[in-house]
Amino acid sequence: MALFIGKRLLMMLVTMFVTTVIVFSLLEFTPGNVASKTLGPYATQAQKEILYNKLNLDDSLVVRYVRWISVLSGIIKDPVYDPDLKLGYKDSRGDQYFGNFGWSLKYRLPVNDIMWRRLGNTMILAGIAFAIIVPLSLVFGVLSGMREGSALDRSLSYTGITLTSIPEFASATFLLVIFVLMLGWLPGTSNMQNFEPWSWASQMVLPVIVLVLYDFGYVARMVRGSMVEVMTRPYIRTAILKGLPYRQVILKHALRNALIAPFTVILLQIPFLITGVVVTETVFSYPGFGKMLLEAALFGDTALIEAATLIAVFIAVTTQLVGDVGYMYINPRIRFI
C-alpha cells in the first residue's frame, strides 16, 4: 500500500515536470517577449534591449527553463527583483524563496499575491457547488436507477439531459434576465469586494446555480447508469430473498457497489470546477482562478500562466491519486494490489 502510494507520488512528480516543460516551450512561441511586456508600449527599443540582456533572455530555452525551475525552488534569486533594473518590482517574501513564481505583469504584483487569493475565491465557489452537486446527483441518480423505467426515472433522465445540454453562458444569461432584470432579487455581478447592497451570500447564488445546473445532470446520469446495472445483479436478488427490507437492500447492498463506477467521475468534477469554470466566472465577473487564467493568457503574462498551469495540473493529479486510493477503499476486489 505504502509502495503503491509512493509510486503514484513519483508519477505525479514526473507528470508535473513534463507539464512545465510543455508549458514553458509553448509560451516560447507566443508573440512578444518579456522585456517589451515588462516595460510597456512606450519604452524605447534601447531600453528593451538593456532589460533583455540583463534578464539573459537570449539564452537557450533549456538554460532559461533551468533558471526558472531554480527560481521556483528558491535556489537562485529572481532576476526581475534586481534593484539595478529599476523596475520597482517588490515581493514582500524576498527575492529568493521556495515557491517563487515570479512577477505577474498583468496584475503588477508578485504571482503569489494574486494567484492564491484567486484560487481561494474559486475554491469557495467550487466547494459550494460540489457540496450541492454530489448529494443531489447521488440521491436522484440512486432514486431513478433503483427502478429503471419508472415515471421518476424517465422524468429525471430527461431533465438531466436537458440541463447538461444547455451551455453555461446560456443558462447564466437566462437566470440573469429572470432574477436580476425582471425580479431584481439578486445582483448581476459577483465581484466579491463590495458587499453593499448585495451580501456575500446573494452574490454567490447565481454562479453556484449555473454550475450546479450544468454539472448535476451529468453526474446524476452516471450514478443512475451504475445503479441500474447493480440492481440487475444476482447479489441484489440474494439480498431481497434474504428477506431484507428494501431500504436496507438499497443502502447496504446496492449503494456501495453503485458508487464504484461513478466515483472517479465525481472526483473529476473537482479539477473541472476549479479550473474549468472560466465562462461562469467571466459572465458574473467573479474574481476566480479561471478568469485570472483567461486574463493572463490574453495579456501574455508568462509567469502567471506557468504558475497557474502548474497549480491546475497539481490539482488534477492529486485528485487522481485520491481517486485511486479511494477506489481501492470502496472496491475491496482491488485492495492492496
Added chain:
Amino acid sequence: MAHASSDDYVLEIENVGISYFTRLGEIPAVPEFSLKLKRGESYGLVGESGCGKTTVAMAIMNYLGLNGGIVKGRIRFEGRDMATMSDEELRAVRGSRISMVYQEPMSALNPSLTIGSQIKEVLAVHEGVSDAEAAERSIEMLSDVNMPDPERVMTRYPHQISGGQQQRVVIAMAMLSNPSLLLLDEPTTALDVTVEATVIDLIVQLREKFNTTLLYISHNLGLIVKVCDRVGVMYSGSMVEEGTIRQVFKETRHPYTFGLFDCIPTLGADKHSRTLQPIPGQVSLPHERPSGCSFGPRCSYFSQGVCDVGETPLETVSDGHHVRCRRIDEIRHDPSTVESEVVGGHGDAVLDVVNMSKFYEINDVSLASLFKGQSRHYVKANERISFRAQRGRTIAIVGESGCGKSTFAKVLTGLETATDGEIMFENRNIAAIPVHKRNQDLIRAMQMVFQNPDGTLNPSHSVGHCIGRVIKKFGIRTDSKGIREHVGEMLDVVRLPKAFSTRKPRQLSGGQKQRIAVARAFAGNPSMVIADEPVSALDVSVQAAVINLLNDVQKRYNTTLLFISHDLSVVRFLSDEIVVMYLGEIMEAGSSERIFMPPYHPYTEALLSAVPIPDPDIIQKRIRLEGEMPSALDPPGGCRFASRCPRYIGRICNDEVPPDRDAGGGHTIKCHLPLDELSAVEPIFNTRDSAG
C-alpha cells in the same frame, strides 16, 4: 392413496400459471403446474434450460420481477397463500422460512461486503439478535457447512475464497434461520467435480441434520439421484413425468425422460458400444407452444390426431408415478442400438510431446520480496508433460480447473511458447514457434474448437464468410465458386442446411453455433483438432448431438482429436485414451478402459468417485478430497498431489517426484505407491443388487 392433511405439506403448488408480460403480450412461461412437497422430503426438478424450472422456484419465493406474475392457481407455503401476503409478511418468510441457494455463488454474494456482514444480517433482520450473538451463530453455522477456519472467513470478502467455499457461505446463509423449505437452483453447476461432490455431500448431511424440505433444481440427473427422494421432469413449462427416483429412472414412461437418458453419456459405455440419441429440435418457446402435447414436435412416438388434440392430462401409472402422455400404453422404449466398430490407432504418431514445460514468470513487486531479493516467481502451469497422440485417435485431457489443460492447448496452438521440452507435430518441433511465425500449412494442420460458441464467431460475419475464410486462407479452394461449394459441403458434414451460409451467428442456437465452429475447424482438413470443453456450455440433448458430430467428422477425416474436458462421462464416451492432469503435471495416462478400472492413480480415483451417475443402481466408493488445490505459484516439490492425497504415505511424497509406473498396455501412473498396492483396490463403480 392416503390423503394427507394440509399440515403435512410444506409446499402446495396448485394449478399455477406463471406469465411474463412483455411488449409482445403475455408470455405463459409456465401454463399450468402442480407440485406438493411433504415435510422433510427432497424433491428434484429436472429438464433442459428454458423449461421453467427456475421460474417455478422464483414463483415460490413470489419474486417474479416487475413484469412477471402468477396468473392462476395458488402457491401455499405451510398452508398460507403466498400471493395474498403483504410485503411485510413476505419478507418475514423469505430468507427465514424459505431460503435459496443459487447457481453462481460468486455473483450471488455481494462483492464489497465482508462475508461476516452478509451472513449476520440474516439473523439481525429475522430475529433481531445482537451483533455478537449473530456473529457467534454465523460462525457456528459456517462450521456446520465444514468451512475451514470460520472466524477468519467472516472477515474475508467473497473474492478472497474459492468457489466451493463461496457456495458453502451461501448455503450457511440459507440454513441460518433453519428454514422449512430450501430451494437449490443448480447449486453445483459452476463448480469443479470434486468440489461438487463435497457440496452435494454437505446438502445431504444438512438435510438429515435439520430435516429441511428440499426442492433441488438441476439439469444433471446424476446429482438428482444422490440428493432426492422424488423427481419431477419438466418440459416446456409443464410436468411430464413425476415419481420416486426408482420409478422415473428405472420404470421410465415418458418419451422426453427416455430422451434425456439417451443423450447423456454414462461411464458404462463408450462410442463403440452405444450411440447417443440427441432429442431432435429445441424446446419450443412459450408463445410458440404447439396445441396438444408440447413435446409433440420432438417426439418420435408422435401420432397425428392423438397427441396434438386438446390438453394432455397427467395420468397416474402406479402409486405416486404420474406421466403426461396420450400414448403411454402403446409406446415401449428400446435402448439405443449397439454398434461395435473399434478403430485402432495407426501407430503413426501425429503429436509427440516430450518433457514439455510451460512456466509463467511473475514479477513480485511487494516490499517483502524486495528485502528478500527474490522478486521472480514462476507459475508452473505445465511441467514435464510427455505423451503421444496417434492419427485418428481421440485423446482426452481431464482435470479440474487450474490443472493446466488450457495452458497446454495454448502451447500446442502457439498462442504461448513452451519454456522447455519438445513438441513434435508431424515430425517438426513446434514447441518454440509462436503462432505468428508458423506457416499456413502448420496452422491449417492444427485447429481449435472453443468452449463458448457465442464468443468465438464474429457476430457481424455470416456463417458462409466464416467458413469460407478458412478455406480461402489455407488455399483449399481459391475461386469464389469453389469456396461456396466447399462451404456447402462443410455445412452438409455438420448436418446443417446449405441455406445457413447466409445467416449471422445471432440467428443460430447455441448448438448450431457450435456446429459452425466444428465446420470451421475441419474446413481446412487439419490433421489435429483441439477441442477445449466444446460441449460444457450446451444443454444435454444439444451436447449429445455435438458429441456425435465430433465423432463422425473425426472418423470421416481421420483426424486426431485432442479433447479437453472436465466431464468424465463425456470423456469416457468419446475418447480412446485419457490423460489425467493435476496442477500442471500428468498423473495418469492410458487407454480409456484402463483408466476407469484399477489400478487407479489416487487422484483419478477421487475424480471417478465424484462423478454423478444417473443410475440409482450404481454405488460409488466415496472418496473426498480435503482442502484446496495448491497454487501453481511455487507448487509442492515432490508429488503435486501429496497435500490432498487420501493415500499419502509419508515424507517421500513431499520430497521426491514420483516415478511413472508402467501398468501395462501404455498405462502409466505417477505415484510412489507400488503397482500391486494401486491394483489392490475395489473398482469405484459397483452395481447394487436390484432387489435390495
